[in-house]
Amino acid sequence: MRLHGLKSVLLALLLCASAAASAHRFHFGMTDISYNARTESTEIVHTYTAHDIDALLLNLYGRQFDLSDVEDQAVLRTYVERHFWLADKDGKKLPVTWIGMTADAQSVVIYQELAATPLSAAAVIRQGMLVDFLAEQVNTVNLNEGGAVRSLTFLRQTLEQPAR
Amino acid sequence: MLLRPIPCVLAALFVSSTTHADDFQLQRVLVEGARASQLGIADSAGAGSAGAKDLAGRIAYRPGELLEVTPGLIASQHSGEGKANQFYLRGFNLDHGTDLATWVDGMPVNQRSHAHGQGWTDLNFLIPELVGRLDYRKGPYSAREGDFSSAGVASLSYANRLVKSIASATVGQDGYARTMLAGSPEVAGGSLLYALELMKNDGPWTRPDGYRKVNAVLRYSQGYANNGWNVTAMSYSGHWNSTDQIPLRAVEDGRIGRFDLIDDSDGGKARRQSISGIWRSTDTDSASKVSAYVIRNELELFSNFTYFLNDPVNGDQFAQPDRRVTTGVDATHTWHMHRSDTLSSDLTVGAQLQNDNIYNGLYDTRKRARIATTREDHIVETSGAVFVENATRWSDALRTVVGVRANNYRFRVDGDRPENAGKAHDTLVTPTLNIAYGPWASTELYANYGHGFHSNDARGTVATVDPKTLDAVDRTPGLVRSRGVEFGLRTEAIPKMQMSLAVYRLDFDSELTYIGDAGNTEAGDPSRRYGIEFSNYYRPYKWLSVDFDAAWARARSLGNRIPGAIEGVAQLGVTVDRSGPWSGSLRLRWFGPRPLIEDDSVRSKASVTLNGRVGYQLAKDLQLELEAFNLTNRRASAIDYFYESQLAGETAPVADMHFHPIEPRSLRLTLVKTW
Numbered sequence: 001m002r003l004h005g006l007k008s009v010l011l012a013l014l015l016c017a018s019a020a021a022s023a024h025r026f027h028f029g030m031t032d033i034s035y036n037a038r039t040e041s042t043e044i045v046h047t048y049t050a051h052d053i054d055a056l057l058l059n060l061y062g063r064q065f066d067l068s069d070v071e072d073q074a075v076l077r078t079y080v081e082r083h084f085w086l087a088d089k090d091g092k093k094l095p096v097t098w099i100g101m102t103a104d105a106q107s108v109v110i111y112q113e114l115a116a117t118p119l120s121a122a123a124v125i126r127q128g129m130l131v132d133f134l135a136e137q138v139n140t141v142n143l144n145e146g147g148a149v150r151s152l153t154f155l156r157q158t159l160e161q162p163a164r
Numbered sequence: 165m166l167l168r169p170i171p172c173v174l175a176a177l178f179v180s181s182t183t184h185a186d187d188f189q190l191q192r193v194l195v196e197g198a199r200a201s202q203l204g205i206a207d208s209a210g211a212g213s214a215g216a217k218d219l220a221g222r223i224a225y226r227p228g229e230l231l232e233v234t235p236g237l238i239a240s241q242h243s244g245e246g247k248a249n250q251f252y253l254r255g256f257n258l259d260h261g262t263d264l265a266t267w268v269d270g271m272p273v274n275q276r277s278h279a280h281g282q283g284w285t286d287l288n289f290l291i292p293e294l295v296g297r298l299d300y301r302k303g304p305y306s307a308r309e310g311d312f313s314s315a316g317v318a319s320l321s322y323a324n325r326l327v328k329s330i331a332s333a334t335v336g337q338d339g340y341a342r343t344m345l346a347g348s349p350e351v352a353g354g355s356l357l358y359a360l361e362l363m364k365n366d367g368p369w370t371r372p373d374g375y376r377k378v379n380a381v382l383r384y385s386q387g388y389a390n391n392g393w394n395v396t397a398m399s400y401s402g403h404w405n406s407t408d409q410i411p412l413r414a415v416e417d418g419r420i421g422r423f424d425l426i427d428d429s430d431g432g433k434a435r436r437q438s439i440s441g442i443w444r445s446t447d448t449d450s451a452s453k454v455s456a457y458v459i460r461n462e463l464e465l466f467s468n469f470t471y472f473l474n475d476p477v478n479g480d481q482f483a484q485p486d487r488r489v490t491t492g493v494d495a496t497h498t499w500h501m502h503r504s505d506t507l508s509s510d511l512t513v514g515a516q517l518q519n520d521n522i523y524n525g526l527y528d529t530r531k532r533a534r535i536a537t538t539r540e541d542h543i544v545e546t547s548g549a550v551f552v553e554n555a556t557r558w559s560d561a562l563r564t565v566v567g568v569r570a571n572n573y574r575f576r577v578d579g580d581r582p583e584n585a586g587k588a589h590d591t592l593v594t595p596t597l598n599i600a601y602g603p604w605a606s607t608e609l610y611a612n613y614g615h616g617f618h619s620n621d622a623r624g625t626v627a628t629v630d631p632k633t634l635d636a637v638d639r640t641p642g643l644v645r646s647r648g649v650e651f652g653l654r655t656e657a658i659p660k661m662q663m664s665l666a667v668y669r670l671d672f673d674s675e676l677t678y679i680g681d682a683g684n685t686e687a688g689d690p691s692r693r694y695g696i697e698f699s700n701y702y703r704p705y706k707w708l709s710v711d712f713d714a715a716w717a718r719a720r721s722l723g724n725r726i727p728g729a730i731e732g733v734a735q736l737g738v739t740v741d742r743s744g745p746w747s748g749s750l751r752l753r754w755f756g757p758r759p760l761i762e763d764d765s766v767r768s769k770a771s772v773t774l775n776g777r778v779g780y781q782l783a784k785d786l787q788l789e790l791e792a793f794n795l796t797n798r799r800a801s802a803i804d805y806f807y808e809s810q811l812a813g814e815t816a817p818v819a820d821m822h823f824h825p826i827e828p829r830s831l832r833l834t835l836v837k838t839w
Contacts, residue, residue, distance in 0.1 A: 059388035062296035062323035063216035064200055068706075075327050133388055136448065 027052055027134040031084070031127060034144035035119045042114035042122070044096065046084070048130065053108045056133045067103035076101070080110060080129065086163070089123040119145055122163045127154040201662065202654060207555075207565050207598040208612045209652025209666035210302030210316070210697060216323070219295055221739055223751055223775040225793050225827070228287040231266070231318050234300040235699040236715035236733055238755055242803040242824040244406030245365055245375040246434055247465070248286040250803055254302060254315045254670065255693040255717025257728030257758065261285030262676040263618055263646075265313035268320050269396060270455035270494060271440050272518065274312045277543050277575075277622040279486035279524035280465055282676055283312045289379055289400035289436050291359050293330055293346055296323035302697075303648045303668055304616025307551040307567025307596045308496075308514060314616040314646040314670065324348070324385040324394055325355045328785070328838040336791075336832030339366030346381075354386035368827050369407040370424045377402035390451070393443040398436070406430035408467055411809055412821040419811075422799070422825050426811065427468035427481055429531040435462040451498045462487040466532050473810040473817050478530040482538070485525055492518035509556040516549045522622075526631075539631040541579035543622045548572050553596075561603040567596040573642045575622035586626035590642030592617050610652035610666075617643050618676060620687050640687040644674045662701040669694050675721050691721040693729075707742045711735070716756075725759035727806070732756030732770070745781040750774065760806035766821065771800030773826060789834040797829040 029052075032045045050067070057065045057075060065072040077098050086094045099111035114121070130137040131154070139154040143163065152161050202212055214233040224230055228239040228249035238252040251258035258264045261283040266273040268290065278284035301309070302316040309317050329347030334340070346359035361379040366372030378401050385394035407425040414420045440457035468481040496514035503509075525540040553567035575588045594615035602608030624640040650668035670693045677688035695717035703709040712735070719729035733756050739749040753773050760766045774795040780788045801823040808817040 055390075056388075059390045061325050061327060062321060062389055064297070066217070133391075 027130065027137045029127075029129050029137065029139040031129075031139065031141045032144065033119060033122075033125075033141060035146075040116055040118075042117055042119045044112040044114070046080070046108075046110040046112070046129065048108045048110075050103060050106055050108050052130055052134065052137075053103075056130060059133065067101070067108060073101055076108075076110075080112075083126070083128040083130075083132070084112075085126050086114065086122040087124040087126070088121055091124070094122060119143065120164070124160055125152065125154075125163050126160045127152075128159040131156050131159060201656060202664075203602065203606065203608055203656060204563075206654070207563075207600060208301070208303060208305055208610045208650060209654050209664040209699075210300075210650065210668070212300055212664075212699075214298045214300075216296050219292065219298060221749055221777075223749065223777045223791055223793070224292065225775075226288075227290040227292055228285075230290065230292055230295065230298065230320070231287070231300075232735070232753075233298055234302070234316065234318055235713035235735070236302070236697050237264075237300075237316070237318075238730065238733055238753075240755075240802045242805075243408050243467070244373050244404040244431055245367065246286075246288060246373075246377070246402040246404035246432055247406065248281075248284050248288075251285070252728075252730040252733065252755075254668070254697075254715070255695050255719040255726075255729050255731070256315045257726070257730065258315060259283075259676070259728075261312065263312055263315040265309060265311065265317045266319075267317070269322050269440060270442050271438060271457045271459060272311075272490070272492070275461060275486070275488065275490070276311065276520060276619055277522055277524075277545055279463070279484035279526065280467075282621050283618070284463075284486075286434060286436070286461075286463075288377060288402055288434065289398060290320070291322075291344065291346070291361050291379055291381060293332070293344060294322040294326075294357070294359055294381060295320050297321055302666075303612060303614065303650050303670065304594070304646050305596050305598055305612040305614035305648065305650070306565075307553045307569040307594070308512075309616070310516060310549050310569065310571060311547070311617065311619050314618060314648065314672065322357070322381065322383065322396070324357060324383065324389060324392075326357065330836065330838050332834055332836040334832050334834040336365075337830040338368050338827070339364060339372060340830070340832055341365075342834075351384070354384055357381065357383040357385070367407070368423050368830070369405075370421065371405055371407060371428055373404050373407070375402060375404035390444050390446040393441065395441045396439070398438045398440075400436045401434070403433040404431050406432065406467065407824070408469060409803065409805055409822040409824045411471075411811065411818070412823060413818060414811060426471050427479060429481065430466050430468055431532075432463065432465040434464075436460070449500055451500070452496070454493070454495045456493045457491065459490040460488070461490070466529060469805075469822070470807070470809040471811050472814070473808060475528065476810070476812075478528070478535055481529045481531070483525075483527040483529045483532070483534065485527075486522065487524070488520055488522040490518065490520045492516070506559045507557065509554060512551075512553045512555075514551050514553075516547075518547050520545045537580065539579060539581065539584065539623070541577055541584075541623055543578075544574075544576040545619075545622045546574045547619070561601060563600040565596070565598040569594045569596070571617065571643065573619055575625045575642055577622055577626045579623075581629070581631060583629050584623065584627045584631065588622075588625035588639070588642055590619075590625070592643040592645060594645070604657075606657050607653070607655040610650070610654070612648070612650040612652070614648050616646045616648065618646070619643055620674075620676070624687060641674070644672065644676075644687065646673070647671045658702075660703050664697075664699045666697045667695070668697075675726060677727070689721045691719060691726060693717055693719045707740060709737075709739045711737045721762075724762035725764045727760055727762065728758050730756060730758055747779040747781075748777060750776045758804070760804055760821065766806045768801060768804035768821075768823075771798065771802075771826060772796075773798060773800070785838045787836045787838075789836065791832045791834070792829065793832075794826060794829045798826065799828075800826050802826045 029048045101110040127139045141152045143150045239249040248260040260281040274283040299319045304314045325348045332344045334342040342363040344361045348357040359381040365375045383396040438459040442455040444453045463486045465484045470480045474480045494516045498512040501509045522543040526538040527534045528536040549571045551569035555565045596614035599611045620640045648670045652666040654664040672691045675688040675691040697715040699713045701711045714734040719726045734754040737751040741747040755771045757770045758768045776792045805822045810817045
């Protein structure tokens with residue numbers, strides 16, 4: 001579950017750019033999906049800007065949430081599980097489980113897992129996180145299979161894409 | 165982005181070009197349970213916001229006390245529970261809301277030209293569990309705010325969706341019981357919020373209040389709050405007996421007890437129904453909001469504050485029925501203009517229209533039966549306002565908000581007395597300026613200047629004779645200007661601590677004064693107030709928070725004291741919420757002394773109350789809560805007045821202190837189930 005070096009720098013730059021309240025903010029999400037041979041599981045790590053997640057929940061529920069609070073994290077979990085999923089070749093959703101999340105004033109990182117399942121089992125990816133809330137949201141999904149990284153870009157027009 | 169000619173010209177006053185931009189006022193992200201920081205957000209030290217968790221943690225004897233989350237504000241009661249609360253803030257005795265504008269979901273709560281008191285603010289229709297946030301702003305520094313907002317504005321909004329459905333049941337001492345059910349299932353691609361509340365409360369009074377209320381909310385919403393719409397129906401009805409303030413002399417000589425009453429037929433009934441809607445659209449360059457409402461309010465109110473002073477035979481009970489339909493539309497549009505990483509500007513234009521169609525009156529009654537009519541009126545009060553506001557972020561250190569608002573009011577009064585009927589109108593333009601300067605990482609300074617106003621009762625704007633005495637009276641102006649200036653500081657320099665300090669002056673061209681023996685408010689002399697407010701919130705650990713607020717004010721009118729004007733108020737709250745099943749909080753409130761007459765020779769005593777709450781998580785979705793009010797069982801006044809009254813058996817009027825006691829220690833136990 002390690003972000004690629006260049007991507008880390010890019011992510012840091014984007015987070016900085018989005019941090020200034022007055023600056024134009026890029027609405028983006030980054031999802032790294034990789035197979036961990038040691039645990040034999042597919043690991044999923046999402047990174048979003050904290051402001052976008054905060055604004056999403058504020059405008060959905062009309063109140064502010066504390067994303068360091070487990071009860072409040074459950075509210076985000078419900079949203080994540082509705083808007084991000086993996087499906088097999090028959091269109092059946094794969095059992096992605098929620099591992100946890102971390103949040104600070106800059107970013108929200110969400111950890112999920114597809115237990116005892118290789119990434120190759122995923123035929124379709126739906127990544128609609130924040131897209132219903134922010135029309136300009138761009139979500140990038142990086143698929144890491146055996147060290148080869150492929151990137152897919154999800155926009156409002158393309159919420160579902162084949163994984164291979 | 166398309167710009168229309170007039171807004172374009174206005175925009176050009178502030179910026180010369182626009183670029184693709186983004187969200188405007190960003191809420192600070194909430195982490196580690198801290199109260200959301202207002203640094204870089206608020207325009208003054210007296211503005212802030214309380215979230216759902218803050219509000220849920222309050223220990224409120226009555227729903228109006230939720231407003232006490234505003235530092236320096238006191239909500240009290242001098243009569244039966246169904247009556248509007250008595251508010252105090254910034255050196256004002258606000259009576260039932262004369263200079264405190266309260267909004268719920270875009271609907272004004274203050275009722276203008278009300279039978280009992282100007283700006284009548286009855287919050288008994290509020291269901292606390294539905295409130296997502298409460299925003300407050302003290303002082304007349306925003307062009308967005310109009311009537312009654314000189315001391316402050318409290319704006320509450322209901323959530324479109326609940327995280328979980330809630331069912332709660334409460335039993336308490338003094339005949340208190342409450343049940344509440346609320347949920348928000350997804351229906352037809354949107355959310356259907358429903359809530360039903362049933363409540364009864366007798367209170368500690370010798371003659372039980374017998375307050376019964378039924379309260380319901382139904383809302384359908386689609387989309388997000390900033391890009392979506394909702395339509396809401398609300399219905400509230402309540403009836404109660406009142407134990408009005410009692411004369412101190414009768415308690416001291418043993419004629420009556422502290423919880424006794426003089427007139428055993430005082431009380432009232434209230435009904436409120438509303439349909440309202442809000443539509444909002446937000447994109448990267450602009451935001452629009454339109455809200456509209458129709459509110460029907462009905463009140464029957466029977467009071468007797470002077471007992472047998474005016475009528476030794478029948479007594480002085482009077483009725484002030486008021487029924488009205490209030491309709492209104494508010495619209496705002498904001499253009500966000502973004503020039504560089506540090507320079508951006510929001511230009512907002514807005515319009516507000518409100519019409520009140522009111523039938524009210526003042527009658528002499530005996531045991532709620534009318535025996536004489538003092539006045540009976542049909543009032544149509546229509547107001548319109550437009551405002552322009554520019555918020556510019558000049559650099560990371562400097563922000564300004566400049567605004568101007570134009571208000572026009574039209575009053576038409578038809579009554580039972582032709583000499584007190586007629587038409588009047590008034591216009592007022594109010595400017596505002598706010599500067600926030602914070603070159604430091606965690607400290608900001610504020611300078612605020614602004615004009616505000618309150619409207620006077622429409623009946624006073626056309627009156628030529630006093631309907632009671634038939635003496636000639638002068639007409640009052642429709643709108644009364646206030647001028648405020650304030651310097652403030654907000655700092656988070658001490659880790660995990662939010663602190664703000666404000667020093668202000670507020671001048672009013674005419675004070676709205678409560679007339680105790682008439683049970684009404686009237687336009688009085690000019691006034692000047694100075695004050696200082698200090699507010700702190702400290703969260704050293706995630707499980708422990710401490711808040712402390714203190715406010716002091718000096719109020720004078722033509723060199724005299726202003727009866728009831730609050731001089732000091734302080735609150736200390738401690739909340740503990742460990743990850744285990746137990747949680748708890750304690751809140752100490754000091755309600756400072758007030759002068760009761762102009763020469764300050766009679767004063768009310770300060771009162772201190774301690775409330776507490778303990779919660780225990782029985783299961784994941786089941787919580788038990790015990791609330792305790794007035795834990796130390798203090799004998800103090802919720803309110804004091806000084807005026808003349810006459811009791812049965814007394815041969816002459818007696819000038820005396822009249823008071824309504826605070827409720828003795830009482831407990832309430834609540835079981836809350838969520839799913």
